[in-house]
Amino acid sequence: MAFDSDIAEIARRLLDMPEPMPDAGDLVADFQIAELDGRPPVPAAVLIALIRRGSGYTVLYTERSNSLRNHSGQVAFPGGRIDPEDQDAAYAALREANEEVALDPADADILGFMPYYYTGTNYFITPVVAVVDPKRPFIANPGEVDDVFEVPVETLIDDASYGKFRVHHRGQERRSWQIDHEGHRIWGITANLTRRFRDSVLVGEAEHAEP
Template identity: 75%
Template sequence: MSSESDIRQIVTRLLPAPEPMPDAGDLVADFVLEELGNEPPVPAAVLIALVRRGSGYNVLYTRRSGGLRKHSGQVAFPGGRIDPEDHDAAYAALREANEEVALYPEDAQVLGYMPYYYTGTNYFITPVVAIVEPRAPFVPNPGEVDAVFEVPLDMLVQEASYQTFRIVHRGQKRESWQIDFEGHRIWGITANLTRRFRDTVLAGDGHVA
């Protein structure tokens, strides 16, 4: 997954624009850990950054700060809520990446979008896929991020890189994908999104457009 033809194939498997939010009653949450209330879904965006390194690409991840109120210490893609002043999901994802790890938006070329992902915490996530050629090292914002790391794209396309993560929460068994890399454990929403990216975009097992 390092040639220009690979990137062209990736583009053909992405959506040219974010999917609109359907009626709330049509949304089905993945990896539910708590009962969803009657609040409307929260629009959010994450950046799946394909960081060019030499002749190949890595995918950028963060480990959230241990001081955060929600999901502290967990691995995530850069991203967050889409604010009213954000132009679109890509703008929000790149803004958040700049705030979290000092990724310059000008260093990113947006390739397209994956279908929305609705979480068990009531977030309506638009995954934004972009090539990034960083002009400087990524620097974690200590208020939000404890660490930043990259996983080779060639590893993420391999079936053997994925295991099953199991958790018992309030007496209920839940499962997600799991990826282990150099002491980092990726699970839950982030692992499920990575697997979906692998299946539909990298491996091309399903066409998303």
């Protein structure tokens, strides 16, 4: 895949603006985990960073610190809540990436946005896609991230890279995609978003497959 020549096509497959949040009653979660008790959804943003390397493009992931209260030890995209002072989802995603792995926002070129992803933990996530030409190494913030790693785009495009992850919660089976890469296991929200990115953005399929 001559990926440099495909960046413009990838940008055309993305939204120019983040999707607005629908009425809470119209949101359908990927998998209901907690009782929400009428709490409003929490706006959040993640950065799907296409890292330009000499050998080709990779996608950036983090392994969350084991000391964190939520989702400790799990693989995630850089990201987090959109704070009231954040200008928009792109600003929030780049801010979080800077805090978590020292990604310089000046090294990133925002290509666009993917459709929102609503989680069973009540997060309304806007995936922000950017090309990043890093001028310095990424450094994991030990308070938030135990490790930072990259997966080649060719690996993510390959359908054979995707398995299925199953876990039971409150008598229900939860399924997600699963990607194993060099000792890291990507599953849950991050794997599902990766698969959507693969299907609709990297490959350009009209519909994405379900786990």
